[in-house]
Amino acid sequence: MENKRKENYSKWYNEIILKSELAEFSGIRGFMIIKPYGYSLWEMIKKELDKIFRQTGHKNIYFPLLIPKSILSKEKEHTDLFSEGCAIVTHSKIKKDQEKIIIDPKSKLKEELIIRPTSESIIWSIYKRWIQSYRDLPVLLNQWGNAIRWEMRTKLFLRTTEFLWQEGHTAHSTKKEAIEETLNILNIYTDFSQNFMAIPVLQGIKPHMDKFHGSKTTYCIEALMQDGKSLQMGTSHFLGQNFSKVFNVQFTNMNGYKEYIWSTSWGISTRLIGGLIMSHSDDRGLILPPKIAPIQIVIIPIYKKKNFSIIDEHANNILNFLEKKNIRTFYDNRTQFTPGWKFHEYEIKGIPIRINIGINEIKNEKLEIIRRDTLETICIPFHFSINLIKKLLCDIQKNIYQKALHRTKKYMIELDNYHDFKNQINDSGGFIFAHWDGTKNTGKKIQEETEATIRFIPFPSKEKEGKCIFSGKKSKQKVVFSKSY
RNA sequence: CGGGGUAUAGCGUAGUUUGGUCAUCGCGCCUGGUUUGGGACCAGGAGAUCGUAGGUUCAAAUCCUGCUACCCCGACCA
Numbered sequence: 001m002e003n004k005r006k007e008n009y010s011k012w013y014n015e016i017i018l019k020s021e022l023a024e025f026s027g028i029r030g031f032m033i034i035k036p037y038g039y040s041l042w043e044m045i046k047k048e049l050d051k052i053f054r055q056t057g058h059k060n061i062y063f064p065l066l067i068p069k070s071i072l073s074k075e076k077e078h079t080d081l082f083s084e085g086c087a088i089v090t091h092s093k094i095k096k097d098q099e100k101i102i103i104d105p106k107s108k109l110k111e112e113l114i115i116r117p118t119s120e121s122i123i124w125s126i127y128k129r130w131i132q133s134y135r136d137l138p139v140l141l142n143q144w145g146n147a148i149r150w151e152m153r154t155k156l157f158l159r160t161t162e163f164l165w166q167e168g169h170t171a172h173s174t175k176k177e178a179i180e181e182t183l184n185i186l187n188i189y190t191d192f193s194q195n196f197m198a199i200p201v202l203q204g205i206k207p208h209m210d211k212f213h214g215s216k217t218t219y220c221i222e223a224l225m226q227d228g229k230s231l232q233m234g235t236s237h238f239l240g241q242n243f244s245k246v247f248n249v250q251f252t253n254m255n256g257y258k259e260y261i262w263s264t265s266w267g268i269s270t271r272l273i274g275g276l277i278m279s280h281s282d283d284r285g286l287i288l289p290p291k292i293a294p295i296q297i298v299i300i301p302i303y304k305k306k307n308f309s310i311i312d313e314h315a316n317n318i319l320n321f322l323e324k325k326n327i328r329t330f331y332d333n334r335t336q337f338t339p340g341w342k343f344h345e346y347e348i349k350g351i352p353i354r355i356n357i358g359i360n361e362i363k364n365e366k367l368e369i370i371r372r373d374t375l376e377t378i379c380i381p382f383h384f385s386i387n388l389i390k391k392l393l394c395d396i397q398k399n400i401y402q403k404a405l406h407r408t409k410k411y412m413i414e415l416d417n418y419h420d421f422k423n424q425i426n427d428s429g430g431f432i433f434a435h436w437d438g439t440k441n442t443g444k445k446i447q448e449e450t451e452a453t454i455r456f457i458p459f460p461s462k463e464k465e466g467k468c469i470f471s472g473k474k475s476k477q478k479v480v481f482s483k484s485y
Numbered sequence: 486c487g488g489g490g491u492a493u494a495g496c497g498u499a500g501u502u503u504g505g506u507c508a509u510c511g512c513g514c515c516u517g518g519u520u521u522g523g524g525a526c527c528a529g530g531a532g533a534u535c536g537u538a539g540g541u542u543c544a545a546a547u548c549c550u551g552c553u554a555c556c557c558c559g560a561c562c563a
Contacts, residue, residue, distance in 0.1 A: 010557075027554065085561080118563060152486065152561045159562075212563040235563080267563090302522050340523035347523095358522060368522090 001348075004283050009227040016277055017156050020286045020349045030154040030161030034270070037349065040294035041273050042164060046144060048196055048291075049166060049268070052188055058140040058168060065145070066113035067122045075121040075214065075246055085150025087161075089113040115148045120214060120239075120265055123169050124247040131171060131261060133252050138181070139171040157274035158231070158485050165269035171261045173251065175240070178262035182238040185266045186219045189234040197272065198289035198401035199223045199279045200408045201233055202431065204456025204480060209440045215265075216240035222455050222480075224408045225278040228429020230455050230482040233275055236266035274485070279404050280373075286350030287373055289400045290393040297322060297389070298351045299331040302339045302358030315357050318367075325386045327393070347372065352396050353389075373400050414478065418469050421481070425450045431482050433458070435475035437468035446470050452481045 001019070003011040017023050022038030034042065050060070066089060093107030116122065123141075131139060148162050168185060172178040186203060193199045201221040211218035215237035222230045244250065244261040253259050280287040290296050299318055303311040315331055322329040330351075332342055339356070346354055354370045361367050365382040373396050380388060411430025415421045424432055436442060436454060446469075447453050456479070463477045 008557095014556085025555070029554070120563090149562075153559090206563095210563095214563070218563080237563080265563095304521065308521095335521085338521050338523085338525060340521085340525085342524085343522095344524050356522075360522075 001283050001285060005226060012283070013274075013278060014156060016281055016286055016348075022273065022277075022286075023156055025156075030151060032156050032160050034164075037294065038273065041276070041288075041292065042270055044292045044294060045197075045268075045272060046166070049188075049192060050144070052192065053142050053166075053168070056140075056184070056188070058142045058170075061141045061143055062145065063116075063119050063122050063126075063143060065116055067116050067119075069112045069114055071125045072114050072121050075124075075243070085152070086117050087115040087148045087150060089115065116145075117147055117149045118265075118267075119143060119145075119147075119167055120169065120243055121247075124243045124249060124263075127171060127244075127261070128247060128249045131249060131251050134173045134254055137171055137173045137251060137261070138177065140168075140181075141170065142166060142168045155274070155485070157277070158271055160270070163269045163271065165267050167267040168265060170264045171244075171249075172263065173253065173259070173261070175262050178240075178264050179238055182217070182219060182236045182264045182266070185236040185264070186221065186234075189221050189236065189266075189268060193221060193223065193233055193272075194401065196289075196291050197276055197279075198291075198397060198404060199233065199275055200401065200405040202412075202456070202480065203459045205459050205461075206235075206456055207443070207454050207479065209443065210454065212237050212265075214239060214242050216242065219459065220456055222431075222482075222484075223275055223279060224411055224431055224482070225275070225485070226407070227278070228411060228483070230431060230480075230484045231271070231275045231278065232455075232484070233272060234266070234268040237264060239263040239265060280400050281350065284375075285348030287400065288350040288352060290352045290397050293350070293352050294328060295330045295349075295351050296328045296393060297330070297353045297355060298342075298346045299329065299355045299357060300339055300342050300346075301331075301333055302356055304359075307359050310362065311357060311359065314362055318355065318357065321386075322389070325389075327386075327389060352393060371396060373403075416466070416469060421469055422450055425452045425481070425483065429483050431455070431480050433478040433480055434469040435466040435477070436479045436481075437471050437473035437475050439471075439473075442468060442470050442473075446481070450481075451483050453484060455480045455482045455484060 001012065001015055003015045005012050020037065021035050022041065023035055024033045026033045090109055090112050091103045091107045092109060093104035094101050095104045127139065131137065144166050146162055146164050151159050151161055154160050170181050172181060190201055190203060193201045201223045204220050204222060206218040206220055212235065217238040219236045221233045223233050224230055241260040241262060243263055249261050250258040251261055276292065277286060280289065299315050301311045301315045312333060315333065319329055319331040343354070350372055352372050354372070356368045361382065366379050367382055367384065369378050369380060370376070371378065411428065412433065413424060413430055414433040415424060416434065421432060421434060424430065432452070443454050457477065458480060461477060466475050466478065467473065468475045
């Protein structure tokens with residue numbers, strides 16, 4: 001790696017993505033090409049979360065990419081939100097005009113179609129047809145898809161104009177049940193992030209001005225990156241009856257009365273991959289926790305021409321053994337690269353374990369394995385037990401998480417003095433717990449002076465009165481400030 | 486969307502101030518051979534309308550204008 005984390009975090013981040021072949025710039029502003037290795041990370045995320053959503057009774061659906069303007073504006077009128085950057089489809093034909101391709105003006109659509117920035121509106125315009133009685137509830141749906149938000153400043157994975165995500169949309173007969181669903185999902189996200197991706201997160205509630213405008217309460221999980229900035233990793237919205245009222249979706253309850261439906265929505269996106277990179281990686285490249293690593297073990301043969309076949313045979317045996325035990329293994333037997341070249345390659349790609357096998361290993365009946373997270377070399381018996389490998393993968397997973405957790409805890413700082421606050425934000429960032437008077441204005445001023453924003457109100461909440469760090473006015477509890485992505 | 490910077494072969498670059506044998510070098514790629522325990526070596530070869538569209542000029546990578554993309558900083562961000 002040419003760029004070091006400490007010297008230029010942003011360049012380091014880009015370099016790591018390009019060199020590890022996760023993604024590339026597409027040449028279209030804000031759009032990226034997710035390459036096979038990067039996409040396989042997304043597939044790992046998808047597979048795991050999808051399994052969990054099925055277990056919790058959610059079903060997958062697919063709604064259209066394009067939303068008629070009238071449907072979207074219905075939502076927007078009621079949520080006074082109108083500044084959203086969206087892509088809009090206005091025509092349906094192109095034609096040749098003097099060897100140039102132009103939009104056929106005759107093909108102008110009667111009604112413009114908006115490429116979904118999110119699907120609440122189109123889904124709620126349909127829910128009406130599906131829900132009449134309390135017996136139709138709850139509706140627990142999830143959609144894997146893409147969305148477009150016309151962002152002004154984009155960054156690979158973290159904020160792209162088009163992104164891949166999962167959006168859950170549920171409908172419930174009671175407020176209690178909807179809130180439970182919202183929190184249940186928040187906990188699923190938390191668990192997923194920490195145990196699968198090894199990224200420690202804090203749960204919180206978004207302050208009013210920062211929440212999804214269509215929601216009553218927006219819950220989030222936020223993680224601290226290595227540069228001291230925070231990243232929102234997922235959101236879960238309690239929507240109240242906002243959408244059912246806007247789209248007039250009622251159900252008949254047990255007593256024969258009509259009621260508006262309570263609902264939730266929640267999502268995570270390809271942004272998580274950005275969080276994964278920024279949480280764990282080092283100046284040598286990516287570091288992947290074993291659970292999410294598309295390849296957990298790579299086997300590198302070290303041979304001379306005359307002994308290649310014997311080494312190849314043993315390497316294949318190890319490969320077969322590991323594959324049979326469901327360890328995701330890759331045997332790199334390409335001859336055009338030297339072992340040293342491959343060592344670097346898989347370091348950059350963050351493969352958790354590397355096994356070297358050469359004539360020495362076969363003679364001594366020992367194997368040399370190298371951990372990516374600690375760069376340690378460990379000697380194991382040539383005919384190792386699968387439990388040894390499983391335990392090692394488990395240790396690596398734990399170690400990566402503990403390292404991130406330790407860092408996060410170190411930069412969770414309670415402050416009551418604005419001067420210290422400014423210094424801390426400037427020096428090393430972090431999650432800063434401080435009192436806030438609850439006004440938008442104060443939040444704005446703090447942001448202007450420090451670049452830090454209110455990320456969330458800690459949840460579960462620990463109310464403890466105090467004085468706002470900026471204005472000195474009364475505050476109900478501490479909130480978390482941070483610079484963020 | 487504003488301010489600053491950058492754009493030369495797949496990648497990284499020299500050359501741009503001062504227009505004229507200037508398209509340089511490294512990596513990678515192809516062929517052959519020797520190699521293979523931390524990014525191997527030798528020999529030969531292919532590959533660039535200098536981001537793009539115009540303009541100035543006898544002559545443009547080089548000067549001027551528009552456009553596009555990327556990077557950094559802000560604004561924006563369900």
